Amino acid sequence: MSALHKFSQHIKQKGLRATLKKTWKHYVYSHQELLWMERDLVSPIPPHRLKPYPPLQVVAITPENAVAFTRYFGDRVETMAELAREGHTGHMHLDEKGDAVAFIWGAARHYHDRHYYGCWFPVKEGEFFEFGGELSRGYWGTSLSMDLQTDLWKAMLAQGCNKVVDVCEWHNVPALKLHIRTGYEEQGRIMNVYEWFGRWRFFRETRYTGSRLDALRKPERSPATPSVA
Structure with missing residues (x-):
């Protein structure tokens, strides 16, 4: 399919404005805001309503067993092996066939x-x-999205760590809500990633006060007031 045909199809599906915005971001200029988050490793996860999942086996990722990513994450096999060779702590969750269905990494x-x-x-x-x-x-x-993290936290706690930090893209609302449900707090820092023409990248850190996530939090329900007959 030619680039012109792809462009035409995207216009039909998403509209001209959305297509031009995506094209500009991909080929000319983009700016991503990565919010720094933190959490201790021992406070319990707040209650949630996530669905249960079948039993899985938690395995440390090594260069030798990274082939388990082939079925569901085929383009990540070499990256997983490379991260393991660098000495980072990685966990994968294997199904009954031995295929990795989830993974996570930690760097101390x-x-x-x-x-x-x-x-x-x-x-x-x-x-x-x-x-x-x-x-x-x-x-x-x-609930694997929760267990995936807590299993890693236990492993890193055993290595002497007492806090987890990470970054989350500002436009990734589902991921931000997951951080809220998991009990993360904002650090008030943003890693800004700028890219020009798909080649040159620049980075700088900025700070903010207050919360940028309050609008995503579910309002607390006030206790029901009994009616008077």
Whole structure:
């Protein structure tokens, strides 16, 4: 399919304005805001209504067993092996066939994300940087999104860490809501990622006061007032 045909099809499906906006962002200029979040490793997860899931096996990711990603994350096999060789702590959850259906990573030192954003994420003593968490589609909406994290927290706590830090894209509302449900707090810091013409990237950190997530929080229900007959 030619680029012109793809462009025409996208206009029919999304409209001209959305198509031009996406084209500009992809080929000319884009700006991503990554909100820094943090959480301790021992406070319990708040109650949730996520669906249960079938039993899975939690396995540490190594260069040798990264082949388990082939079925659901085929384009990540070498990346998973590479991260394991670098000494980061990775967990994958395997189904009954031995296929990885979810994974997550933790770095107890400064992390250079050359696979996606291209910048450094500094880590203080006692912290670890959580990244790369992902579930295959069949497990979306299940409590695996919580267990995936808490299993990693236990492993990093055993390594001497007491806090998890990570970043979340400002436009990724489902991920931000997951952070709220999991009990994360905002740090008031943003890693800004700028990209020009798909080639040059620039990074800078900015700060803010107050909360940028309050609008996403569910309002607390006030107790029902008994009616008087």
